[in-house]
Amino acid sequence: MIKIKFPKLKTLDNVKLHLDALVVGAKEAIKPGTITIEYPRERRLLPDSFRGYVLFSPENCISCFQCSFVCPANAIGMKLAANNRYYPTIDYTKCIFCHFCVDSCPGAALRPTKVHDVVYKNMNEMITSTEEMVKPPKIVREDGYTVEYVIDGVKLILRRIKEKDNLIPEFKPHEKVKEYSACVMPESCLACGICVSSCPSEAINLSVKEKEKELKIDKERCTGCGICVKECPVQILSLVRE
Amino acid sequence: MAITLEWSVKIPDRAIEEKYWLNLKKKVIDAGLCSHCSTCALICPVDGIISADREIDFPDWEEKCVDCSACVRVCPRYDYTPLCDIGEYIELTAARSKRFKGQDGAMATEFMASALEMGLIDRALFVGRDEEWRTNIYHIRSVDQLKDTRLTGTKYSFASVLPEIKKAMKTSKLGIGVVGTPCMVSGIRKLQSEFSLFREKIKLVCGLFCTENFYHHQLYEFLKEKGVDFSKLIKTDITKGKFIATMTDSVVSFPVKELNDIIPHGCEVCIDFTAVESDFSVGSVGSNVGYSTVVVRGEVAKDVLDFIRENNYADFGKVIPEVIEKLSNLKKKRKKNIPEEFRSRIQEEVKPEESKESKESREKESEKEKTEKPKEQEGTKEG
Numbered sequence: 001m002i003k004i005k006f007p008k009l010k011t012l013d014n015v016k017l018h019l020d021a022l023v024v025g026a027k028e029a030i031k032p033g034t035i036t037i038e039y040p041r042e043r044r045l046l047p048d049s050f051r052g053y054v055l056f057s058p059e060n061c062i063s064c065f066q067c068s069f070v071c072p073a074n075a076i077g078m079k080l081a082a083n084n085r086y087y088p089t090i091d092y093t094k095c096i097f098c099h100f101c102v103d104s105c106p107g108a109a110l111r112p113t114k115v116h117d118v119v120y121k122n123m124n125e126m127i128t129s130t131e132e133m134v135k136p137p138k139i140v141r142e143d144g145y146t147v148e149y150v151i152d153g154v155k156l157i158l159r160r161i162k163e164k165d166n167l168i169p170e171f172k173p174h175e176k177v178k179e180y181s182a183c184v185m186p187e188s189c190l191a192c193g194i195c196v197s198s199c200p201s202e203a204i205n206l207s208v209k210e211k212e213k214e215l216k217i218d219k220e221r222c223t224g225c226g227i228c229v230k231e232c233p234v235q236i237l238s239l240v241r242e
Numbered sequence: 243m244a245i246t247l248e249w250s251v252k253i254p255d256r257a258i259e260e261k262y263w264l265n266l267k268k269k270v271i272d273a274g275l276c277s278h279c280s281t282c283a284l285i286c287p288v289d290g291i292i293s294a295d296r297e298i299d300f301p302d303w304e305e306k307c308v309d310c311s312a313c314v315r316v317c318p319r320y321d322y323t324p325l326c327d328i329g330e331y332i333e334l335t336a337a338r339s340k341r342f343k344g345q346d347g348a349m350a351t352e353f354m355a356s357a358l359e360m361g362l363i364d365r366a367l368f369v370g371r372d373e374e375w376r377t378n379i380y381h382i383r384s385v386d387q388l389k390d391t392r393l394t395g396t397k398y399s400f401a402s403v404l405p406e407i408k409k410a411m412k413t414s415k416l417g418i419g420v421v422g423t424p425c426m427v428s429g430i431r432k433l434q435s436e437f438s439l440f441r442e443k444i445k446l447v448c449g450l451f452c453t454e455n456f457y458h459h460q461l462y463e464f465l466k467e468k469g470v471d472f473s474k475l476i477k478t479d480i481t482k483g484k485f486i487a488t489m490t491d492s493v494v495s496f497p498v499k500e501l502n503d504i505i506p507h508g509c510e511v512c513i514d515f516t517a518v519e520s521d522f523s524v525g526s527v528g529s530n531v532g533y534s535t536v537v538v539r540g541e542v543a544k545d546v547l548d549f550i551r552e553n554n555y556a557d558f559g560k561v562i563p564e565v566i567e568k569l570s571n572l573k574k575k576r577k578k579n580i581p582e583e584f585r586s587r588i589q590e591e592v593k594p595e596e597s598k599e600s601k602e603s604r605e606k607e608s609e610k611e612k613t614e615k616p617k618e619q620e621g622t623k624e625g
Contacts (some may be wrong), residue, residue, distance in 0.1 A: 036317035036394060045426045087310065090331045134356055145318065182245045182246060182247055183245070183246050183247070183249055184244065184245055184246075185244075185438065185439055186244070186246050186250075186251075187437070187438045188437040188438050188439035188440075189249060190251075190287050190310045190311075190312040190437075191251035191253065191310050191311065191312075192287035192288070192308045192310035192312065193308055193310065194287055194288070194308065208253075209250075211253065212250045212251060212252045212253055213251045214248070214249075214252055215248070215249055215250070215251070216247065216248045217247045217248070219247060233287035233288075234287075234437065234439055235412075235439075236439065238245075
């Protein structure tokens with residue numbers, strides 16, 4: 001066991017520290033709000049990369065399941081939607097806000113927001129369905145100011161901006177290296193067509209001729225989601241970088 | 243690695259204008275040619291083909307079958323080329339492992355263990371058994387696992403070894419070793435000729451001398467009627483025309499001919515006794531008691547044998563090739579059961595020095611000892 005000893009200070013330093021504390025106390029008494037933020041009437045300015053509530057845009061989703069695979073807390077479930085596609089749902093009782101799902105999403109269908117203060121009345125409410133994920137959650141905003149912490153040397157300064165912070169920042173998806181699926185061992189192909197039926201963007205085509213089956217991957221259509229690579233029973237497909 | 247966006251796959255002709263699975267069912271399974279080697283179950287992309295203790299089946303083919311033709315392409319009996327005799331070999335020897343205990347000389351185990359030690363393979367598929375002698379497949383990853391002698395010995399029941407190759411392929415980095423009956427060896431070879439993927443990964447194929455194999459439930463019922471108590475059973479063997487079941491306190495023995503009624507159809511049309519296509523084959527026939535006969539055919543198996551010699555892992559003995567020939571000829575008589583269209587493909591080794599009479603007399607002799615050891619499979623429980 002390590003015991004941490006109280007640092008032995010020189011008398012002069014000790015006096016100085018006490019005086020500093022008294023000055024801060026006096027300042028706070030005369031003009032309050034110099035060291036603390038009055039949440040919820042004020043909100044702290046958060047960076048755009050803040051990992052909060054996750055939004056979802058179904059039109060970008062290719063049902064590749066990447067988010068649910070990558071989720072370390074196992075919070076993401078894939079539910080069958082009316083259009084026969086699988087979309088994610090997030091269980092916020094489990095979510096650790098690591099945003100691996102956002103990072104892994106190949107189509108940028110998942111976007112981060114700065115919302116971190118959603119109130120739930122019970123545990124079941126925290127399992128967020130796909131429909132709920134499309135719109136930002138309802139939160140009561142009482143704030144009029146946005147407060148920014150500025151550290152100037154050793155001094156901490158609070159800067160107040162009389163503007164409401166936009167909690168849903170414009171999301172610029174990181175530029176991904178374009179990948180596409182290709183066959184690396186054509187002579188082992190079973191021609192079973194599982195890749196064709198699994199492809200969400202209809203990029204693989206199988207045509208049956210008299211004596212052979214022809215398979216073709218449309219590079220332009222392929223989004224590089226890797227579903228076919230995963231589904232191929234003999235594992236002969238692979239993602240190739242452009 | 244050749245990367246391609248466009249490729250084509252040749253598809254075989256259909257015998258009937260139905261899904262390929264129905265072609266297979268009609269031409270092989272219903273025709274009584276199926277050897278239960280399970281190669282189709284291995285390749286089926288939807289895992290629909292079931293290889294269990296009954297005929298190979300695809301119960302929900304109507305909804306699941308994608309009609310890919312893979313099962314037809316890999317089936318060694320769809321376009322059957324019956325093989326027979328001992329075939330070409332590099333070395334014929336008899337040996338007894340110093341490290342392992344098996345049916346006879348435990349050479350199948352020894353070869354696989356040595357291959358594991360050499361770093362040639364990192365997975366070996368072995369057949370073990372449960373209390374009722376049902377077959378289970380075990381993935382062997384270290385030599386120590388094979389030292390467990392509790393579950394070694396011949397089972398005489400079909401085992402679904404080949405479907406396990408699919409699982410082993412995913413985890414194996416170096417290669418896979420497989421021990422199987424001649425039909426399974428043929429299945430693997432057909433698979434390798436069709437799909438190059440398996441050519442690289444399946445490195446060592448051990449064939450076992452085999453006259454026939456049984457469905458577990460049929461053999462179980464039969465042996466139970468004969469008074470075999472499976473909880474005490476420690477070894478089954480076929481020697482000199484007798485089936486011998488050794489239990490901890492007694493021995494049940496009967497002429498192997500009595501088993502004729504339960505021989506599956508697939509075995510009736512098989513004339514391959516020594517697993518001609520294997521890298522090496524192992525059996526008890528042709529060597530002294532306690533020794534296994536080893537027929538080394540491939541260069542890889544030869545390397546393993548040299549490794550065994552170098553490390554002095556086995557004692558070597560004498561082989562009597564005539565006995566193997568005798569039994570292989572005995573099995574060859576089944577060619578009368580093979581449908582006409584395939585029978586013409588049989589390529590027999592011509593032995594000019596043999597007269598018809600001597601052949602006949604020899605066959606009569608060998609009839610007395612109808613079957614020798616058909617199968618040797620050692621397996622151990624993992625962990």
